[in-house]
Amino acid sequence: MKKTIITLLSAFALLTGARAQNPAAAKPQTRTIALTGATIHVGNGQVIQNGTIVFDKGVITAIGEASTPTSGAEVINVSGKHIYPGLISPASTVGLQEIGAVRSTLDFNEVGYINPNVRALIAYNTDSEIIPTIRNNGVLLTQAMPMGGVISGSSSVMQADGWNWEDAVLHKDDGIWMNWPGYFIRDFNFEDFSASLKKNEKREEALNPLRATFADAKAYIELKNPTPKNLKFEAMRGLFDGTQNLYIRVDYSKDIIESVRFVKEMGIKKPVVVGGEDAARVVDFLKTENVPVILSALHRLPTRDDEAVDLPYRLPSILQKAGVTVALSYAEEWWRTRNLPFLAGTASGFGITDREEALKLITSNTAKIMGIDKKVGTLEKGKHATLFVSKGDALDMRTNVVEQVFIQGRNVNLDDRHKRLYHIYKDKFSQEKPLAEKK
Incomplete structure (x- = not known):
């Protein structure tokens, strides 16, 4: 009886584990991060071209032009991208x-x-x-x-x-x-x-x-x-x-x-x-x-x-x-x-x-x-490092392609239900034979 229960519980665990789940909450920031080369939209009307933003322990420590010091930080080159404060x-x-x-x-x-x-x-x-x-x-x-x-x-x-x-x-x-x-x-x-x-x-x-x-x-x-x-x-x-x-x-x-x-x-x-x-x-x-x-x-x-x-x-x-x-x-x-x-x-x-x-x-x-x-609300020194990197203009649905998200400096996993369903059905229909071949 005990063996049967263990077998059933194991099967249940495998089945539930196979189901798609939301990603786990992000881990706290452990080292200084610097994002460089992006167009930074501060949120107060100011725009910094070819800018650099540095944050540590979830707080912005520096923001400015490309010459902003990044020593000791993990440098992530996001040239050509756009950085926005979290909406x-x-x-x-x-x-x-x-x-x-x-x-x-x-x-x-x-x-x-x-x-x-x-x-x-x-x-x-x-x-x-x-x-x-x-x-x-x-x-x-x-x-x-x-x-x-x-x-x-x-x-x-x-x-x-x-x-x-x-x-x-x-x-x-x-x-x-x-x-x-x-x-x-x-x-x-x-x-x-x-x-x-x-x-x-x-x-x-x-x-x-x-x-x-x-x-x-x-x-x-x-x-x-x-x-x-x-x-x-x-x-x-x-x-x-x-x-x-x-x-x-x-x-x-x-x-x-x-x-x-x-x-x-x-x-x-x-x-x-x-x-x-x-x-x-x-x-x-x-x-x-x-x-x-x-x-x-x-x-x-x-x-x-x-x-x-x-x-x-x-x-x-x-x-x-x-x-x-x-x-x-x-x-x-x-x-x-x-x-x-x-x-x-x-x-x-x-x-x-x-x-x-x-x-x-x-x-x-x-x-x-x-x-x-x-x-x-804005990207300024001393505020939370709650921001995201977009491939283009975040206010335009054609170019709002979010590639990285940081919430209080935590690097957040961008998996979601919509993406999972997209990949499931993309695979399904890419494998399906054309109607003419089926006949």
């Missing part, structure tokens, strides 16, 4: 959901309507097969955000490599997420697949507990030593002292103005608009109130029938030229996060003529909004 995907559910149609793989939504104490951080799944795919287009940081209810919980900024969430986390609980109850809601007709706007009949029903929650939280925070501790209000403490953002999911112009005024009246110091489809209509208000915007995917149709078809593409340019800090995201479309750099490429073709300014939309701007700009 940052805000407002993402990568790592929180895997297959949309399989409920057991969805872990971004908690039961209830007011959940500021819920943390997306601990649900982040580093074994997700989506994470390696986003690395292969240069997206090395992602903001795991909660969804659902009126106050969804707190997000955290995660690195796209690690054995577990403790390894992957870069910045814990950077902000609380709120779904603003708007005047209108989208109604989708499954019979003819059409979408329309209708009045939100439950708006006041959602606003009342929201007002009460913020008022109670503000009163609670003003107490010197509240007893007993209230976990929901404790989670909101950072909103009132400016150490956390309040991310407001809101699209329509009137709702944007109303939501920002509401939270500022409540004493919230750092609101951020997420979505912002109507942001161009209230650009002066956003500038005056110093409110940054994380736009949803640009590759969409306009919100209204009478708007220019290219308005979503021009939206980053309109906001940026007005002085509003703008970042780009794919929001709930987690499976498309790998295409984030091409959103910036689109913005570059519709109003943002400087390619380096478009790069800011997915690097330094995003880092500033999330409060991680002292660590990442």
Whole structure:
């Protein structure tokens, strides 16, 4: 009996071992590395031709022209290539959901309507097969955000490599997420697949507990030593002292103005608009109130029938030229996060003529909004060596060919499910005989 069990277990091990797996997390950097000869896109608008970047123990120690000293380092010649800071995907559910149609793989939504104490951080799944795919287009940081209810919980900024969430986390609980109850809601007709706007009949029903929650939280925070501790209000403490953002999911112009005024009246110091489809209509208000915007995917149709078809593409340019800090995201479309750099490429073709300014939309701007700009977002001495080497322009899908990735100096394996499937079926069809021969 024991022999039979051992045989079965051995067979199972062989079968499971034969299955393709995500690559193991990268090992810590053990020696100084210097990348030389590349065009370095710093992320702040600066470009260094024939540049050199040196990093040790996960931190950039030198960056500059070809004459930058590299003594004692392992020199990797990347002449003709391009080096970029790791791209940052805000407002993402990568790592929180895997297959949309399989409920057991969805872990971004908690039961209830007011959940500021819920943390997306601990649900982040580093074994997700989506994470390696986003690395292969240069997206090395992602903001795991909660969804659902009126106050969804707190997000955290995660690195796209690690054995577990403790390894992957870069910045814990950077902000609380709120779904603003708007005047209108989208109604989708499954019979003819059409979408329309209708009045939100439950708006006041959602606003009342929201007002009460913020008022109670503000009163609670003003107490010197509240007893007993209230976990929901404790989670909101950072909103009132400016150490956390309040991310407001809101699209329509009137709702944007109303939501920002509401939270500022409540004493919230750092609101951020997420979505912002109507942001161009209230650009002066956003500038005056110093409110940054994380736009949803640009590759969409306009919100209204009478708007220019290219308005979503021009939206980053309109906001940026007005002085509003703008970042780009794919929001709930987690499976498309790998295409984030091409959103910036689109913005570059519709109003943002400087390619380096478009790069800011997915690097330094995003880092500033999330409060991680002292660590990442640009390639500067003292910051994390989170970067990638591309064969060409990373904002162009034709030339974005990522050849090397370093996250905090760790050399990351670039294998992923897409590449494995490509090789499997490439072999299959290259071996298959033409139809004429089969007959």
